[in-house]
Every structure is written in structure tokens, then in C-alpha cells.
Amino acid sequence: MFTSSRCAVSRFTFSRFASSGLASRRPASRRRALAVAGATAALALAVSACGSSGGSSSMPGMDHATGSSASSSSGTSMGDMPGMGHGASGNGGLSDTRDGYRLVSKDRRLPAGTRAAYRFTVIGPDGKPVTGFALDQTERMHFYAVRSDLTGFQHLHPVMAADGTWTAEPASLAPGSWRVFASFTPDAGAGKGKDLVLSRGLTVPGRTAKPAPLPAPATSARADGYTVTVKGELTAGTARPLTVSVSRGGKPVTDLQPYLGTYAHLTAFHEGDLAFAHLHPAAAEVTGDRGGPDLSFHAELPTSGDWRLFLQFRTGGKLHTTAVTLRAG
Incomplete structure (x- = not known):
């Protein structure tokens, strides 16, 4: 839009310049003639440049099987991350570059059905690996692996080597197209204190089952004998x-244990393009193993449509993960 407006202004200015007769009027001096000729040429060049810029886009609409191929470590190849524009960091985390930071990895594939190492590095605006990260909910790096149809989800906290290389070990990934997300906050440099989410496509080879349809929007879901009920209406772009609420056997659960500095962790992914959104918990005092049954979150989903929300909570030393589909109007 900005480019089109600028081109329109250039054409308008050139038209006025030509019709004013300045180009044909005999100048009072040689210097004035050279200035007029130079200005005319510059305006003509601007018009020519505007006309030659095509309408191509490196970010066409994504299909359901997003991330079938990894983007280049340079961040210039966007073939596996079109449809950007939702959620975290202003683009839903659907790019491997943002604000000069790049997510770099040589791993484009991981084997199916077994634990395997995925190694990556965050390169800063200075071209060097970033090694200083601030704590975010007790961790310096949150790593997510999400399958294209949202039937697969893993949330891990990788380990960083001294050279800035992180190693995450997703377990038992099903064959298909996946996307991996790195959520972090630099502790120094140009991005100090800024929450960033970068991602890359990942392929898990093998016989791929037909993508499962997203479950219909609902207000409750079950996991490991627990029932999770969600209350609240979501409106795109509005907090x-x-x-x-967590219950078990019809009774409220009041023994939730701390997990990542709170009593539950909630992450959302948009159907179709896998745009990322982290729903932050409302401020609440963590008082030992006495959380629940009600947990409050600040929900701001930037785009309308169906979102798959993954809630994680801990009881009796075990981490539980449940998912529910909500629609943002």
C-alpha cells in the first residue's frame, strides 16, 4: 500500500512538472537548464521503477499442511511460512527472522516414533550466536513442536551449550509436516527485554495419515481423568x-502444583497456518500445591477463526496436557 501511494505521488508530480512547460522553457542560465534536466530524469526514473515493481508476494496463503519444507537459515526463503500476520511478535511467529534475529538449524527432518535431537541457534543482529536470554516463566527458552493438523503438540525446554547451540529432544513425532517454534527474550543487545517467537518447518518422513479435522469448538475437554472447562468469549484483536476450571469426578481440583511459576500454562495455535499465541496467566500468588480449581488468563488472539488451545497443568508430580478448540469472532 505504501509503495503504491508513493508511485502515485511520483506520477502526479512528474505530470505536473511536464505540463508546467519547464522542460521546454528556455532557461536563464546553463546551471538552471542542467538542474531542470536532472530533475526531469530523476522523476522519470522514479515512475519507471514504480511501474516495474511487480505484484508478487513471498507470503501467499498457507494451506493446512504448513511447513512441509524448512526455510533457509538466511531467512530469505519464505516458501514454508506464507500466511503470516497473526499473533506473537506481530507475525504469529511464522517466520525464522524478526528484528534482526534469526532461527538457524541444519535439521530439516526428524525420524518418526522415536526421541531425536533437534539443534538450533539464535543469531543476533550482530551476526553472532545469542547466548544471553532472560527468564520467561522460569525458563530461558520455550520450544514447541506442532503438527500441521494440530493433532501433535510438544512443549519442551531445551538445553543450551556454551556456543549458543540449543538442543531439544521431541519424543515420538508422527509422520507428517510439523512446525517448531522458539520463544525467548534476549537479555542483551538490540532486542533486550523483547519477547520474540521464531519458527521453522520440519518434516517427519513416513507414511502420513490423512490430516484429521480440527475438533469443533467446545467449552470443555478431558485428559487423564480430569475435566477442563473454559469460560469466556474471544474477540479477535481485543484482550x-x-x-x-479443573475438576475430577465432578469435584473441583484444588491441589494443582506449580508449573513454570504458575499453576497452568496455556498456548494457542491458529487453524490452518499454525500462528502462535501465548495466553499469559493473570497475576496470582503461587502458594505451594494448593492451586485451582479456577485459573485466570489474559486472552488476546489477533485473528478471527478457530484456535486450538493447549493447557498444561501438574498434579501429583505428573504433567497433564489437554486441548480445546475455541473460536475468536
Whole structure:
């Protein structure tokens, strides 16, 4: 839009310049003639440049099987991350570059059905590996692996080597197209204190089952004998309160244990393009193993449509993960 407006202004200025007769008027001096000729040529060049810029886009609409091929470490290849524009960091985390930071990895594939190492590095604006990261919910790096149809989800906290290389070990990935996300906050440099989410496509070879349809929007879901109920209406682009309640056997659960500095962790992914959104918990005092049954979150989903929300909570030393589909109007 900005480019089109600038081109229109250039054409308008050139038209006025030509019709004013300055180009044909005999100048009072040689210097004035040279200035007029130079200005005319510059305006003509601007018009020519505008006309030659095509309407191509490196970010066409993504299909359901997003991330079938990894983007280049330089961040210039966007073939596996079109459809950007949602959620975290202003683009839903659907790029391997942002604000001069790059997510770099040689791993484009991981084997199916077994634990395997995925290694990556965050390169800063200075071209060097970033090694200083701030704590975010007790961790310096949150790593997510999400399958294209949202039937697969893993949230890990990788380990960083001294040279800035992180190693995550997703377990038992099903064959198909996946996307991996790195969520972090630099502790120094140009991006100090800024929350960033970068991602890359990942392929898990093998016989791929037909993508499963996303479950219909619902207000509750079950996992490991627990029932999770969600209350609240979501409106795209507007912050709304969201309450999650946990029960078991019809009775409220009040023994939730701390997990990542709170009593639950909630992450959302948009259907189709896998845009990322982290729903932050409302401020609440963590008082030992006495959390629940109600948990409050600040929910701001930037785009309308169906979102798959993954809630993680801990009881009896075991981490539980449940998922529910919500629609943002």
C-alpha cells in the first residue's frame, strides 16, 4: 500500500512538472537548464521503477499442511511460512527472522516414533550466536513442536551449550509436516527485554495419515481423568478474560502444583497456518500445591477463526496436557 501511494505521488508530480512547460522553457542560465534536466530524469526514473515493481508476494496463503519444507537459515526463503500476520511478535511467529534475529538449524527432518535431537541457534543482529536470554516463566527458552493438523503438540525446554547451540529432544513425532517454534527474550543487545517467537518447518518422513479435522469448538475437554472447562468469549484483536476450571469426578481440583511459576500454562495455535499465541496467566500468588480449581488468563488472539488451545497443568508430580478448540469472532 505504501509503495503504491508513493508511485502515485511520483506520477502526479512528474505530470505536473511536464505540463508546467519547464522542460521546454528556455532557461536563464546553463546551471538552471542542467538542474531542470536532472530533475526531469530523476522523476522519470522514479515512475519507471514504480511501474516495474511487480505484484508478487513471498507470503501467499498457507494451506493446512504448513511447513512441509524448512526455510533457509538466511531467512530469505519464505516458501514454508506464507500466511503470516497473526499473533506473537506481530507475525504469529511464522517466520525464522524478526528484528534482526534469526532461527538457524541444519535439521530439516526428524525420524518418526522415536526421541531425536533437534539443534538450533539464535543469531543476533550482530551476526553472532545469542547466548544471553532472560527468564520467561522460569525458563530461558520455550520450544514447541506442532503438527500441521494440530493433532501433535510438544512443549519442551531445551538445553543450551556454551556456543549458543540449543538442543531439544521431541519424543515420538508422527509422520507428517510439523512446525517448531522458539520463544525467548534476549537479555542483551538490540532486542533486550523483547519477547520474540521464531519458527521453522520440519518434516517427519513416513507414511502420513490423512490430516484429521480440527475438533469443533467446545467449552470443555478431558485428559487423564480430569475435566477442563473454559469460560469466556474471544474477540479477535481485543484482550478478554478467560477462566479455566479443573475438576475430577465432578469435584473441583484444588491441589494443582506449580508449573513454570504458575499453576497452568496455556498456548494457542491458529487453524490452518499454525500462528502462535501465548495466553499469559493473570497475576496470582503461587502458594505451594494448593492451586485451582479456577485459573485466570489474559486472552488476546489477533485473528478471527478457530484456535486450538493447549493447557498444561501438574498434579501429583505428573504433567497433564489437554486441548480445546475455541473460536475468536
